[in-house]
Amino acid sequence: MPRMGEELRQYLREELMPGVWCPGCGHGNVLRGVVTALDRLHRKMDQVVCVGGIGCAGRSPFYLNSSAMHTTHGRALAYATGLKTARPDLTVLVTMGDGDAAAIGGNHFIHACRRNIDLTAIVYNNGTYGMTGGQQAPTTPAGMRSTTTPLGSIEPPFDISELARAAGASYVARTTTFDFEELPQYIAEAIAHPGFAVVEVLTQCPTYFGRLNHLGDPATMLDYERDLTFPIEPMTREQVAGQLPVGRFRRDVRPEYTRRYAELCDRAAAAAAAADGATDDEPLPRRDCALPRDPYEVRFSGEGGQGVILAGVLLADAAGSEGRQVVHTQSYGPEARGGACKSEVILSSREIPFPEVEQPDAVICLSPEAMRRYTGLRPGGIRIVEERACLGNTPADGDIVLPLIRTAVEAGGELAVNVVALGALAGITGLVSREALEAALRRRLKPELLPLNQRALAAGWGVGR
Amino acid sequence: MRLIQGNEACALGALHAGCTYYAGYPITPASEIMEQMARMLPARHGVFVQMEDEIAALAAVIGASWAGAKAMTATSGPGFSLMQENLGYAAMTETPCVVVDSQRMGPSTGLPTLPSQGDVMQARWGSHGDRPGVTLTASSVGQVYEVTVAAFNISERYRVPVVLLLDAVVSHMREGVELPDLPVVTRQAPADPAAFLPFGGTDFMPLGAGKPIVVTGLAHAASGLPRATDGANAARMLQRVVDRIDAAGEEILRTRALALEDAEVGIIAYGISARPARGAVELLRAEGIRAGLLELETIWPLPEQAIRDLAARTRLLLVPEMNLGQLVLAIRATVEGRTPVLALNRVDGQVFPPAEIAAAIRQAVAEVRVPVEPAFREVQHAAHG
Ligand SMILES: Cc1ncc(C[n+]2csc(CCOP(=O)(O)OP(=O)(O)O)c2C)c(N)n1
Ligand code: SF4
Numbered sequence: 034m035p036r037m038g039e040e041l042r043q044y045l046r047e048e049l050m051p052g053v054w055c056p057g058c059g060h061g062n063v064l065r066g067v068v069t070a071l072d073r074l075h076r077k078m079d080q081v082v083c084v085g086g087i088g089c090a091g092r093s094p095f096y097l098n099s100s101a102m103h104t105t106h107g108r109a110l111a112y113a114t115g116l117k118t119a120r121p122d123l124t125v126l127v128t129m130g131d132g133d134a135a136a137i138g139g140n141h142f143i144h145a146c147r148r149n150i151d152l153t154a155i156v157y158n159n160g161t162y163g164m165t166g167g168q169q170a171p172t173t174p175a176g177m178r179s180t181t182t183p184l185g186s187i188e189p190p191f192d193i194s195e196l197a198r199a200a201g202a203s204y205v206a207r208t209t210t211f212d213f214e215e216l217p218q219y220i221a222e223a224i225a226h227p228g229f230a231v232v233e234v235l236t237q238c239p240t241y242f243g244r245l246n247h248l249g250d251p252a253t254m255l256d257y258e259r260d261l262t263f264p265i266e267p268m269t270r271e272q273v274a275g276q277l278p279v280g281r282f283r284r285d286v287r288p289e290y291t292r293r294y295a296e297l298c299d300r301a302a303a304a305a306a307a308a309d310g311a312t313d314d315e316p317l318p319r320r321d322c323a324l325p326r327d328p329y330e331v332r333f334s335g336e337g338g339q340g341v342i343l344a345g346v347l348l349a350d351a352a353g354s355e356g357r358q359v360v361h362t363q364s365y366g367p368e369a370r371g372g373a374c375k376s377e378v379i380l381s382s383r384e385i386p387f388p389e390v391e392q393p394d395a396v397i398c399l400s401p402e403a404m405r406r407y408t409g410l411r412p413g414g415i416r417i418v419e420e421r422a423c424l425g426n427t428p429a430d431g432d433i434v435l436p437l438i439r440t441a442v443e444a445g446g447e448l449a450v451n452v453v454a455l456g457a458l459a460g461i462t463g464l465v466s467r468e469a470l471e472a473a474l475r476r477r478l479k480p481e482l483l484p485l486n487q488r489a490l491a492a493g494w495g496v497g498r
Numbered sequence: 499m500r501l502i503q504g505n506e507a508c509a510l511g512a513l514h515a516g517c518t519y520y521a522g523y524p525i526t527p528a529s530e531i532m533e534q535m536a537r538m539l540p541a542r543h544g545v546f547v548q549m550e551d552e553i554a555a556l557a558a559v560i561g562a563s564w565a566g567a568k569a570m571t572a573t574s575g576p577g578f579s580l581m582q583e584n585l586g587y588a589a590m591t592e593t594p595c596v597v598v599d600s601q602r603m604g605p606s607t608g609l610p611t612l613p614s615q616g617d618v619m620q621a622r623w624g625s626h627g628d629r630p631g632v633t634l635t636a637s638s639v640g641q642v643y644e645v646t647v648a649a650f651n652i653s654e655r656y657r658v659p660v661v662l663l664l665d666a667v668v669s670h671m672r673e674g675v676e677l678p679d680l681p682v683v684t685r686q687a688p689a690d691p692a693a694f695l696p697f698g699g700t701d702f703m704p705l706g707a708g709k710p711i712v713v714t715g716l717a718h719a720a721s722g723l724p725r726a727t728d729g730a731n732a733a734r735m736l737q738r739v740v741d742r743i744d745a746a747g748e749e750i751l752r753t754r755a756l757a758l759e760d761a762e763v764g765i766i767a768y769g770i771s772a773r774p775a776r777g778a779v780e781l782l783r784a785e786g787i788r789a790g791l792l793e794l795e796t797i798w799p800l801p802e803q804a805i806r807d808l809a810a811r812t813r814l815l816l817v818p819e820m821n822l823g824q825l826v827l828a829i830r831a832t833v834e835g836r837t838p839v840l841a842l843n844r845v846d847g848q849v850f851p852p853a854e855i856a857a858a859i860r861q862a863v864a865e866v867r868v869p870v871e872p873a874f875r876e877v878q879h880a881a882h883g
Contacts, residue, residue, distance in 0.1 A: 046710075049723065082705050084561075095712065095724065100705040102564065103714035103724070104557065105587050111554035115561025115569070116705065118545045119519055123565075123706045141557075144550040294545070301540035346672060350501040353674030359501065361672035386776035387852050388638075388671055 044068040044078060046098045053092055057251030059236030062210035063157050064093055066234070067126065069217035070224055081124045084113040086133035088164045089238075090157035093128035107138030110145040113152050121151070121291035124224060131158040131172040135191050139171070146200035146229055150290035153223045154202075154231045156193055159238035167241025178245045197231040198283055204230035206281040209258040210237060219281060228289045235262065235277075317469050319356035325462060326411075328381035330390040333454065334407045335399030335419075337374055340451030344397070345376030347455055347477060351469035352380045360388040373402040380464060395462060397454045398422045399437065417457055417497075419450070433461070440492045449489035456493020467494060499676055504642045504668045505572075507675065508598060509534035511646030512570055515682055517596070518544035519569035521558035523551050523577060526611040527666040528600040531572040552577035556584040556597065563588075563595045564713060566704030568650055568684070572598035575617055576607065579624070586625030587715045588659035592697060592739060594685055596649045600664040601769075603820075603847045612847025613666035615769055615820040621661045622798045628736060630743040632750060633661045633798035637772040639673035644680060645752070645795055651683035652750055656742055657700045663797070665820070667770045667849055695720040697735065700742070743799060752795035753804050757783065761790025763859055764812040766805065766829060768794040770849055771818045777852025782859055789859055797825055802832045809833040814866050818842040818855050838866055 045068065054060050071081065081099035085091035087106035094101030104112045113127045134142050134156045145152060161179050162168040169179040169186055172193065176185045194207040204226040206219040216234060223230035237243060237254035248254050263272040265280035331348060335341040342363050349361040363376045377390040396416040398404040404422045418428055419437040428434055435457055441450040452474070459465050467490070474486050502510070508531050512520075520535035522528075532548075539546040545562065549555040555571045562569040573581065578599040588595055601617045603609035617624075622631040634649050636642040645662060653660040685702040688694040694703050696711050698720040705711050712722035717732035725731045743750065754772075757779050758764070767775040772793040782789035792808050794801060809815060814837055817826040826841040833839050842858045844850060 079708050079710060080706060095714075098710060100710045101712045101714070102561070102705070103712075103716065105583055105715060108553060108557045108584065111549065111557035112561040114547065114549070114554070115519075115521060115558030115563075116565050117561075118547055118558070119562035119565035119567045119569075120704075120706055140550050141554055144554070294540075298540045298543050302543065305541035346501070349672055349674070353499055353501045356499075357674070359672075359674045361501070362667065363670055385673075386780060387774050388667065388673075389849055389851075391851060 041065075041068050041072060044071055044098050046096055049095050052096055054089060055240045057237070057239045058089065058163075059159065059210040059238070059251075059254075060090055060093065060157055062213070063090075063155065063216070063234045063236055064096055066216035066220050067093070067097065067155065070221035073217065073221050074224055076124055076224070080122070081126065082116055083126045083128060084109045084116065085127070086129045086138060088130035088133050088162070090128055090130035090163075091133055107133055107136070108141060109133065110138060110141040110152065110154065114145060114148070114150055117150055117152055118291060118294065121295070125152050126224070127152055127154045129154065129156055130163065131156060131160065131193065132162045132170045135193055135196070136171045143196065143200040146197050146202040146231070148290045149201060149203050149228045149287055151227055152229055153220070153226075154229070155220065155223075156231065156233045157236050158193060158233055159236050159242055160190075161238055161242040163238045163241055167238070167245055177242070179241070180245070192277070193233045194231065194282055197233070201229075202231045203228035203283065203285045203287045205283040206231070207233040207235070207277070207279045209235040209262055209279060211255040211258045212279065215279070222281070222284070226284065228285075228287055235279075317354050317466070317472065320352075320466060320469070322463065324380055324382065324464070326394050327383075328379050328385055329395070329464065330393045330411070331378045331380070331395045331458070331464070332375055332390055332393040332407060333377070333397045333399075333451070334373065334375040334403035335397075335451075336402060337372065339399050340448070341374055341399065342376045343477070344451040344455045345378050347452070347470065347473045348458075348465065349378045350477060351465040351473040352378070354472060355465060355469050357381065358383060358385050360385050362389055373400065373406045375403065375407050395458060397458060399450060399454060401425050415461065417454065417461070419454070435496050437493070437496070440496050441489055444488040444492045445485045449485050452486045452489040453493035453496070456490040457497030460494040460497030499674045501672050501674050502639060503530060503670060503672045504636075504639050504664060505530035505600070505670070506534055507639045507643040508572070508646045508662070508664070509538065510677060511643040512596070512650065513538060513542070514643075514677070514680065515568065515647045515650035516684060517568045517570050517650060518542070519559065519562040519567035520545070520571065521547045521549050521555045521562070521569070522571045523549055523555050523573065525574045525577050527602060527669045528572040528574050528598060528664075530669070531598060552580040553584060556581045556588070556595075559595050560584060560588050560591070560593050563593045564705050566707070568594070568654065570596040570598065572600065574600050574602050574611070575604045575614070578617055578620065582620070582625040585659055585661075586627060586629060589625070589629035589739070590715050591713050592657040593659060594653040594657050594702070595659050596646070596653055596662060597659060598662045598664060600666060600669040602666050603845065609847040611666050613668075613770055613820060613849060614845070614847065615663070615665060615771065615824070616845070617663060618797060618819070618821060618824040621663055628740065630658050630740050631661070631798045632656075632658055632743060632796070633663055634752065634796055635663045635769040635794065636668055637769055637793065638668070639671060640675040641795070642668060643675065643677055647680045647682070648752065651681070654685045655683045655700065655749070656746060657685065657702060658739070658743060663769060665770050696722045750796055750799065751801040751804070753801050754793040754795060756791040756793065758790035758792060758808065760788055761811070762788045762813050763790075763863060764808045764815045765789060765791045765855065765859070766794065766808070766815055766817050767791060768797050768825065771820060774850040774852040774855050775818060778855035778859065781852055781856040787859065787863060800825075800828050800832060805829055805832050806836075809837045812837055814838045814840060814862055816840045816842055816855070816859055816862065818850050818858075820844050820849070
């Protein structure tokens with residue numbers, strides 16, 4: 034690491050130095066840029082957290098005298114997102130290698146850019162995997178050698194700054210360890226920037242990238258960096274085809290994630306305070322009358338969109354409010370979308386050991402497919418069948434065939450067929466009181482849907498009688 | 499009494515326990531936990547973030563925990579697999595956090611989304627290396643609430659990541675429950691912040707509270723600074739966190755007993771399979787077989803003493819699991835042949851009917867006279883039908 038002035042040493046955790054970096058490694062130059070930037074911004078180190086991934090670059094947090102999180106390979110930005118969203122007041126720096134940021138952590142990288150969360154991501158781009166011994170990175174320039182591309186890489190590399198820009202980072206700059214003035218300047222701008230900021234630094238790995246590609250000593254590698262790049266502004270050198278632009282590519286002020294989230298919390302808290310006035314229903318008297326069988330098993334079946342799940346929930350809610358023990362289960366998964374589905378309730382006067390319906394005492398069939406698929410009824414049980422469910426099916430002896438859909442349409446909409454069926458079931462069996470069902474409707478439905486469903490419940494009660 | 503869904507009970511339990519941070523990625527059958535948190539946390543000035551995958555979700559949770567928040571995530575098998583590396587990191591860094599895995603039938607995408615108990619070993623051993631692996635389960639909606647509070651309490655008191663294994667049935671089932679006002683534990687601030695060693699005990703100071711703190715997944719000293727080449731120190735630090743959990747006892751080892759006082763045959767069950775096991779106990783008792791149930795709310799660490807005590811008093815034990823036999827391996831190792839331990843298994847996404855468990859016991863009681871291993875194998879196969 035280059036020598037530093039006394040004033041900068043207070044930012045370093047010198048007890049861990051010399052660290053793991055090789056002599057001549059560019060990572061120390063980058064770190065020098067970081068501490069210079071922190072010094073220029075007068076950041077208090079106890080309010081700074083540096084989060085690193087795994088790799089030579091990922092070790093940086095150890096050498097800064099701030100709090101440090103040295104995390105897992107590729108995930109530093111995700112850890113940092115957790116820290117920053119929980120403590121938006123902290124200054125959070127994220128140090129990553131190019132493999133860390135753009136290979137294993139590529140997904141976290143683009144999503145952090147998109148979220149525009151106020152983190153400063155510093156990508157130490159040495160074109161290789163230093164820590165593991167010089168393998169190909171997603172940034173290895175085409176044709177360059179690594180231990181896994183001994184004949185030269187045939188893959189086009191990522192342009193990390195371009196990627197950051199496209200993914201929505203609101204500050205993006207690229208520089209090199211050769212550009213010792215721009216380096217701390219961009220990092221300082223990035224830390225001060227209120228949003229997701231990326232500084233990509235081309236840095237030398239003399240040990241692997243340099244040696245495998247015969248680039249010479251660290252000083253010669255700085256010349257390589259200089260020749261590889263051209264500054265977009267001021268244009269001090271002439272651009273050669275194939276050179277990488279360096280400079281500040283973007284600095285926009287866009288809404289920042291933690292600030293938007295704080296606004297959202299205020300809105301949510303205000304809405305919750307406004308809704309606080311709504312009172313609960315009066316408790317209902319216990320329903321002491323015996324169940325036809327105890328436990329009593331009910332199955333609602335139909336097709337996705339018929340509100341079968343809600344019918345079960347309403348029954349369980351109503352019966353529970355009258356002091357019954359209740360369990361509701363539902364068939365779930367792909368088949369719940371469109372195909373046949375079922376929703377089952379067990380009612381009992383005592384604790385229910387097994388939560389699934391084994392042999393239903395009451396079955397409601399709302400669709401032909403459900404009628405075919407969910408068979409089985411306890412002897413002495415009842416089955417209520419929507420008349421259209423009989424299409425292509427023969428009703429069994431004792432089936433109660435009712436015009437549930439027609440009744441729902443007359444009550445104001447086919448949508449309410451579930452509540453018509455529930456009303457019919459309750460009217461026939463007396464499992465729950467009408468008051469309990471009405472209260473359950475009020476608890477479970479949006480106010481705008483209430484009138485339709487209240488009419489449907491009354492109509493269902495009527496057809497069932 | 500309120501009618502609530504298992505996943506809702508989990509979210510309510512988390513809030514009761516003081517959870518202020520949720521990061522997650524959607525997956526059936528766990529998504530309702532996330533959706534509830536998205537609805538409830540902002541109004542309480544808690545944080546909810548939808549991350550880009552489950553790896554990121556647990557990473558964010560760990561980051562938030564080090565910012566001082568009680569934090570959680572919830573997922574199902576495929577996401578739980580992705581979380582393993584960071585779960586190991588949480589253990590290595592003694593990070594309090596709660597990870598819910600609502601199990602569905604695997605491997606891979608499997609049967610989405612029928613219930614399973616296939617992640618039992620993954621919860622304990624899924625990440626590389628040894629670590630403490632506290633894992634709780636629940637079989638009813640009320641229990642989901644209680645166990646979620648317990649998961650936070652244990653995680654806060656012992657500074658350990660706690661896994662809560664639910665399953666597709668428990669997550670989606672609704673039951674009428676009373677939500678008790680349970681005691682809440684919160685990580686202890688150090689008595690002397692200046693002398694605080696982040697990895698010296700179970701007291702805790704977040705990052706950004708005035709003292710620079712170093713957290714790393716490398717082997718480290720009590721100060722937090724890396725000691726990546728000192729094997730003896732690494733062994734000591736690992737033993738320390740493992741011993742802390744092993745020594746905890748009752749608060750962590752949660753069990754429930756049903757009709758065990760005079761039981762001659764025992765069922766050991768956990769999670770959703772404990773429900774039909776309760777039903778089976780009733781069926782068997784009605785026909786004169788003195789069956790009892792030891793329900794394990796904590797499966798890791800395994801409540802070994804309770805299992806040994808039961809083994810000493812019973813003619814045989816049956817372990818019904820919705821997997822090909824996972825916890826039974828550890829139970830057999832604990833029982834050490836003192837009594838036959840039979841496995842009853844299903845991997846078809848169906849919960850055991852009570853009658854199936856009762857039949858397995860009935861048959862075993864009739865056939866198992868001399869406790870020798872080959873006989874059990876036959877019984878086991880017969881029980882599969
Ligand atoms: C999940 C995982 N996979 C692989 C590794 C091994 N590994 C450690 S660092 C590293 C790459 C380092 O390269 P880079 O991120 O470019 O940083 P550098 O070392 O060059 O600074 C790899 C592959 C790991 N630690 N974790
Ligand atoms: S291997 Fe390369 S990147 Fe790593 S410390 Fe050495 S020179 Fe730097």
